[in-house]
Amino acid sequence: MAASVEPRQQFGRLEPVRGGGATNGAKAYHPPPASQHIPRRADSPVRGCGFPPLVSPPRGRGDDAAASEDDEDDEPADWRELYGSQLQLEVEPAVHDPRDEGTADSWVERNPSLIRLTGKHPLNCEPPLARLMHHGFITPAPLHYVRNHGAVPRGDWATWAVEVTGLVRRPARLTMDELSRDFPAVELPVTLACAGNRRKEQNMVQQTVGFNWGPAGVSTSVWRGARLRDVLLRCGIMPRRGGALNVCFEGAEDLPGGGGSKYGTSVTREWAMDPSRDIMLAYMQNGEPLLPDHGFPVRVIIPGCIGGRMVKWLRRIIVTPAESDNYYHYKDNRVLPSHVDAELANAEAWWYKPEYIINELNINSVITTPGHDEILPINGVTTQRGYTMKGYAYSGGGKKVTRVEVTLDGGETWLVCELDHPEKPNKYGKYWCWCFWSVEVEVLDLLGAKEIAVRAWDQSLNTQPEKLIWNLMVRLRTNLPLASSCSRAASSYYPWILMVVLCDG
Ligand SMILES: Nc1nc2c(c(=O)[nH]1)N[C@H]1C(S)=C(S)[C@@H](COP(=O)(O)O)O[C@H]1N2
Numbered sequence: 001m002a003a004s005v006e007p008r009q010q011f012g013r014l015e016p017v018r019g020g021g022a023t024n025g026a027k028a029y030h031p032p033p034a035s036q037h038i039p040r041r042a043d044s045p046v047r048g049c050g051f052p053p054l055v056s057p058p059r060g061r062g063d064d065a066a067a068s069e070d071d072e073d074d075e076p077a078d079w080r081e082l083y084g085s086q087l088q089l090e091v092e093p094a095v096h097d098p099r100d101e102g103t104a105d106s107w108v109e110r111n112p113s114l115i116r117l118t119g120k121h122p123l124n125c126e127p128p129l130a131r132l133m134h135h136g137f138i139t140p141a142p143l144h145y146v147r148n149h150g151a152v153p154r155g156d157w158a159t160w161a162v163e164v165t166g167l168v169r170r171p172a173r174l175t176m177d178e179l180s181r182d183f184p185a186v187e188l189p190v191t192l193a194c195a196g197n198r199r200k201e202q203n204m205v206q207q208t209v210g211f212n213w214g215p216a217g218v219s220t221s222v223w224r225g226a227r228l229r230d231v232l233l234r235c236g237i238m239p240r241r242g243g244a245l246n247v248c249f250e251g252a253e254d255l256p257g258g259g260g261s262k263y264g265t266s267v268t269r270e271w272a273m274d275p276s277r278d279i280m281l282a283y284m285q286n287g288e289p290l291l292p293d294h295g296f297p298v299r300v301i302i303p304g305c306i307g308g309r310m311v312k313w314l315r316r317i318i319v320t321p322a323e324s325d326n327y328y329h330y331k332d333n334r335v336l337p338s339h340v341d342a343e344l345a346n347a348e349a350w351w352y353k354p355e356y357i358i359n360e361l362n363i364n365s366v367i368t369t370p371g372h373d374e375i376l377p378i379n380g381v382t383t384q385r386g387y388t389m390k391g392y393a394y395s396g397g398g399k400k401v402t403r404v405e406v407t408l409d410g411g412e413t414w415l416v417c418e419l420d421h422p423e424k425p426n427k428y429g430k431y432w433c434w435c436f437w438s439v440e441v442e443v444l445d446l447l448g449a450k451e452i453a454v455r456a457w458d459q460s461l462n463t464q465p466e467k468l469i470w471n472l473m474v475r476l477r478t479n480l481p482l483a484s485s486c487s488r489a490a491s492s493y494y495p496w497i498l499m500v501v502l503c504d505g
């Protein structure tokens, strides 16, 4: 089984794979040309220097005031300074891809190297794994994986508004200028992962209702926006006893689901108002306005959560007693027990059982070096040298990845890897981003290994199971939550990647 779809490469020479000879990645990155719909650099009202400084949010009102009492020590942080030495955001220009011709997305410019997972339309894609890794901690926006359920709405900064309605005392239609100027901005790196990341491996065991994500349905950007909490306070969210228990989000596109609907989902009021969760209405990604595929002009960002809750092209926020009744809230992003197939799920209404929803990401790790089908020549020189295996890992809910281990002998023994966490946790100690692991192994040990595997652990001592747990949607493939005291289940690991070793004399 393989976890990636890279072309054959020379071992030890894992240079970034670039989008073909003509489009060398060394070229400077040019943002897509400004159009009247999409303000960019020069004419943009959301230019970095035109923004209000990163100051503390206004004091809360009403029943949520207490939670904001220590907000004044929010430290403004310039991410370019923080991560400057590691930033490699330049990529080749986006183009009108011939594959988008004749589709509703023909106007959207895209990076030519993105791997399309569901044919032409809508766009569901991931970058080549080696390219994703080449860019390191912050993924250039044009290479960020994309999950679109339908056509990309044509956003217009000047006329877009987010309606805040439902159980709020002061319903509002917030324009983009208001969102970006009237609320203190928060800006921080967040890893987004589709809950289907790596689903291809599950589909190889038994087909699910989901399409084949490779191991690159994950990306990290610096997102800037207004805090959802501040917006809800400004609009006078009603108290719990008034039934204001859920916050629903609705996107702009018209989708077929359930006979016709918008994309929508919800989070609880507690999540929405929790300052430690850093939930925001984001209008900038890596210092630029959002790209059309990522929700221009505004989307929800919920750090530590599956991508599916982060509604793009956000049009409405509705405060309600019940969770979202949107088709995609119920029929997507659930983990049902293994015996539930599509028929049973519908017949017995498994979709509507609240306990099967997925919100926070689970622990996951991937081997990126060696890449799939890499070749390591075995000779007098290479066997003298060590080989550095590498990869990424992430968890959810703000939990830090605390350990990554590699086995070369089917799980008998494990090597503890070095971890690199480029991110500074938020002031509540939460981690919103992936981290990188590496471990030096002997080439002769690789030669003797039938299979190599990696597993990660997070600060709650969740780790990954040895065998995957099939489920209909296969959204959570890789975690086996453990009580922190239980070490018996800890010999489990997943995934494994088969490596072919060729001897060249
Ligand atoms: N309006 C809208 N929001 C959406 C979606 C969508 O199709 N429409 N897809 C969701 C899913 S399943 C994921 S994983 C993330 C992907 O965000 P990205 O395309 O910016 O990576 O967006 C979420 N928000």
Ligand SMILES: [Mo]
Pocket (backbone or CB within 6 Å): 147, 193, 194, 195, 196, 307, 308
């Ligand atoms: Mo997703």
